Amino acid sequence: MPTLQVITLGCSKNTVDTEHLLAQVQDAYELVPEEQTSPVDVLLVNTCGFIGDAKEQSVQTILAACERKKAGGAGRLLVFGCLSQRYASELPELIPEVDGWFGARDLAPLVEALGCKYSPEREHSRVLTSGKRPYAFFKISEGCNRRCSYCAIPFIRGAHRSVPMETLVREAEQLAARGIRELVIIAQDTTYYGLDLYGHRALAQLLRKLSAVEGIEWLRIHYSYPADFPEDVLEEMASNPKVCRYMDIPLQHVSDRVLDAMHRHVDGAWTRELIRRMREKVPGVALRTTLIVGHPGERKADFEELVDFVREARFQRMGAFTYSEEEGTYGATHFKDSVSALTKRRRLDSLMEVQRGISLAYNQSRIGTQVRVLVDDFSDGILVCRSEFESPEVDGEILVKYTAAAFDGVPASSLVGQFLQVRITAADEYDLSAEVI
Numbered sequence: 001m002p003t004l005q006v007i008t009l010g011c012s013k014n015t016v017d018t019e020h021l022l023a024q025v026q027d028a029y030e031l032v033p034e035e036q037t038s039p040v041d042v043l044l045v046n047t048c049g050f051i052g053d054a055k056e057q058s059v060q061t062i063l064a065a066c067e068r069k070k071a072g073g074a075g076r077l078l079v080f081g082c083l084s085q086r087y088a089s090e091l092p093e094l095i096p097e098v099d100g101w102f103g104a105r106d107l108a109p110l111v112e113a114l115g116c117k118y119s120p121e122r123e124h125s126r127v128l129t130s131g132k133r134p135y136a137f138f139k140i141s142e143g144c145n146r147r148c149s150y151c152a153i154p155f156i157r158g159a160h161r162s163v164p165m166e167t168l169v170r171e172a173e174q175l176a177a178r179g180i181r182e183l184v185i186i187a188q189d190t191t192y193y194g195l196d197l198y199g200h201r202a203l204a205q206l207l208r209k210l211s212a213v214e215g216i217e218w219l220r221i222h223y224s225y226p227a228d229f230p231e232d233v234l235e236e237m238a239s240n241p242k243v244c245r246y247m248d249i250p251l252q253h254v255s256d257r258v259l260d261a262m263h264r265h266v267d268g269a270w271t272r273e274l275i276r277r278m279r280e281k282v283p284g285v286a287l288r289t290t291l292i293v294g295h296p297g298e299r300k301a302d303f304e305e306l307v308d309f310v311r312e313a314r315f316q317r318m319g320a321f322t323y324s325e326e327e328g329t330y331g332a333t334h335f336k337d338s339v340s341a342l343t344k345r346r347r348l349d350s351l352m353e354v355q356r357g358i359s360l361a362y363n364q365s366r367i368g369t370q371v372r373v374l375v376d377d378f379s380d381g382i383l384v385c386r387s388e389f390e391s392p393e394v395d396g397e398i399l400v401k402y403t404a405a406a407f408d409g410v411p412a413s414s415l416v417g418q419f420l421q422v423r424i425t426a427a428d429e430y431d432l433s434a435e436v437i
Helices: 012-025 052-070 082-086 107-113 153-157 165-177 203-211 231-239 256-262 268-281 300-313 330-334 341-365
Strands: 003-008 030-032 040-047 074-081 135-139 182-186 218-221 243-248 286-293 317-322 370-379 382-386 398-401 419-427 432-436
Touching: 003 012, 012 040, 012 107, 012 135, 012 182, 040 052, 040 082, 052 074, 052 082, 074 082, 074 107, 082 153, 135 165, 165 203, 203 218, 203 231, 231 243, 231 268, 256 268, 268 286, 268 300, 286 300, 286 341, 300 341, 317 341, 341 419, 370 398, 382 419, 398 419
Parallel strands: 003 030, 003 040, 040 074, 135 182, 182 218, 218 243, 243 286, 286 317, 398 432
Antiparallel strands: 370 382, 370 419, 382 398, 419 432
């Protein structure tokens, strides 16, 4: 059989796209893991085109793939994903060595270019690329109807399109049958789910259906938009033991001026009240957010308000980015990128320094507590685990030393995908250590 290798860049949504693609063509190709460097017949690069750094990484990866092809390391080179969707007319002229370009919405043409017939029945089948790890990212919709001033996703990915519940349940059943125990629910905006299909926000209903799938033990919500947040999701989180008490909700800012310029459709008062309600309705919930510093027009006072908000909200997890002007967005056409690169970097460093202290205090407060963890991996004598309060690949981990005696002789490899009860014994600002009970 011919060999096929996919290099996937960007976010977890791209990972799901790759896994759906591989399910369409797996019968016609021998699939080569991404980390291998042996020659392949077909090399695919799944690109990201969201912000400047991601675009640069995608371009450099494509150029490296061209060199690999030139040296005989690949027969055909195909590129798909967000970058090629966004720059469909420019890239073929700039990099003619690529044999075919396909956008993020071109799965069927790409399958056909690989010599296979696109199968609607396999549309939500997956070839998992995360090895034996017991979690899977689970995309419930595509595209976005929001028009945040800084974001290019709507014109890259198109309008919001929810996946029908029955289709998602079938996909979850397939994943559970293959040992997946946690679904990390993702979309461009998970709380928008269902509006186009059912006329109402249906994320809570979907959570109930997914929690009924035998074998699925954890459901984790990412990428929730704060405006018009569906309160029944919080009720489901508080009452359903399979829904992790964890919420990823990118807030981006808290200053009324900046939020208005961002077209976020919320203000600072709404944001603070939403955080209060989340913690009131779901006691112990771990909140993760992302913030943007240096948006055009962000004054020193706006940034200081943001820092005060972070100190006040005490998010268990937080990431932050500097504003990146993206051509085609409202921000690029209507605002001047007025905050200097140096100021952006200083503000980012200052904000993250505040968060480091908060994260450390939170982790240290957990020392001595008992918690249920899922074993993700085993490496160098350590079981790599997470509780419901840590999401894979973005948060810290709970590290448990393995000894045969502590686990009654059960091999460490057999513990991957299992749940354990552990006691936290030590913590830094990112990871925790624990012992099995």
